[in-house]
Amino acid sequence: MSLEHILLGYLRQPSTGYELGREFAEGARHFWYAERSQIYPALRKLEARGWLKARDEASPVGPDRRVYGITAAGRKALTRWLTGGPQIGRERLPYIAQAYFLDAVNPADATAVIESMRAVWRAKLAHLETLEQQLRADYGEPKTWPPDAFHPYTALRMGIHQYAAKLAWCRETLGLLAARTSAAPVEA
Amino acid sequence: MSLEHILLGYLRQPSTGYELGREFAEGARHFWYAERSQIYPALRKLEARGWLKARDEASPVGPDRRVYGITAAGRKALTRWLTGGPQIGRERLPYIAQAYFLDAVNPADATAVIESMRAVWRAKLAHLETLEQQLRADYGEPKTWPPDAFHPYTALRMGIHQYAAKLAWCRETLGLLAARTSAAPVEA
DNA sequence: GAGTGCATGTAAATTGTTACATGATTCG
DNA sequence: CGAATCATGTAACAATTTACATGCACTC
Helix, strand or coil: CHHHHHHHHHCCCCECHHHHHHHHHCCCCCCCCCCHHHHHHHHHHHHHCCCEEEEEECCCCCCCEEEEEECHHHHHHHHHHHHCCCCCCCCCCHHHHHHHCHHHCCHHHHHHHHHHHHHHHHHHHHHHHHHHHHHHHHHCCHHHCCHHHHHHHHHHHHHHHHHHHHHHHHHHHHHHHHHHHHHCCCCC | CHHHHHHHHHCCCCECHHHHHHHHHCCCCCCCCCCHHHHHHHHHHHHHCCCEEEEEECCCCCCCEEEEEECHHHHHHHHHHHHCCCCCCCCCCHHHHHHHCHHHCCHHHHHHHHHHHHHHHHHHHHHHHHHHHHHHHHHCCHHHCCHHHHHHHHHHHHHHHHHHHHHHHHHHHHHHHHHHHHHCCCCC
16 A cells, blocks of 8 residues: 555655645645544554554644654665655546546537646646755755755656646647637637 | 546547456557456446446357446536546655665665666557557548547657656756765775 | 466555644744 | 534445356357
8 A cells, every 4th residue: 555655655754644645735735645533543554564664752732743754674665665656656646637538518618627737737737846946045956955854855756747748748739729720719 | 536537548449347457458558458347337327327328239259248438427527527626646656765765775776666667668658659650651640530549649649758858857867876976985 | 277368356454645743932 | 602623433325346146149
């Protein structure tokens, strides 16, 4: 299961379920999302399996919290997951399905659908680009960064590449759609 | 739920659960996958809801089969899904997570992980490009195609854009990784 | 008659979502 | 004291995966 290994990855730095929830809602949201109601039981399960250990701690700002950290067994499991082959092939991309079936609506609506995708992806790309510029302003050339900063940066770059490609597709498709409309106009 | 609407989309042309299973395993596999054990109950549910109707039919080559087709209510539901906003924001992309946590393994292993991703994506891109070339050889300029051929083609184009972007990221990342290794070699 | 492809399914387990419960601490 | 943020969870439901069951028709 991927979620468990993602939790393991984050917990090389000790953290809490609540904090991980925020991580998914912010830092990781271009590649993964999990509700806290899924995170808490998953952490308990990982602890029972011996991949995490927990301690209760007083919070400086709120109620007590449960701080998890990875164990040696957890580290081994994480390494196995990372080197056990790329996790590719079970993507669920409903927005491509929407594009696929767009002949079920009229051309004007089809155009509107793609324009609204473009708006969403533009916003997401802008967000990642802002993050990237902040990192570069703060730390300079990525190739000199320590591994624990460099690899999250490459994940960010992947997001940027992906959103840019989606936007290129929007442009291409809107262009083709316009060419089709002028070739066979809906209404004179 | 996306699966239900994807089934609805395919079933504007009457088809069977078995055939849809093959569709997911072949034509749609760059954006969606469903097991037949999930498809059959989903079709029953859609039929109970009145979005599909079924008839049993003798197969020319095997046992009887259940041919589903969409109803007027199903068509309306599909249109609502298509125009009700882009289905964006719940992607699960474990391979980006793998990239993110790659500092948990040594640089040589990290490089190997990205190289194996590259191999997978190269194969997937090559497959989609073959499909595209076949379509163009058979039918010519996409902008003149009928809508029910054109939109699946744009979905294929999306896949091509996405895989090309992933490969660009692999190249970029492998380059950075090489630059880092030469800057701080593991062993003299 | 054994294997392959066609064809439909069920059962159990896992994973993920939605809705809700509970309570501490801090700020205005 | 009311609202916001911190903090951990449970319950019910929905979606998905994995494993298995069943049987037809055709070819070797």
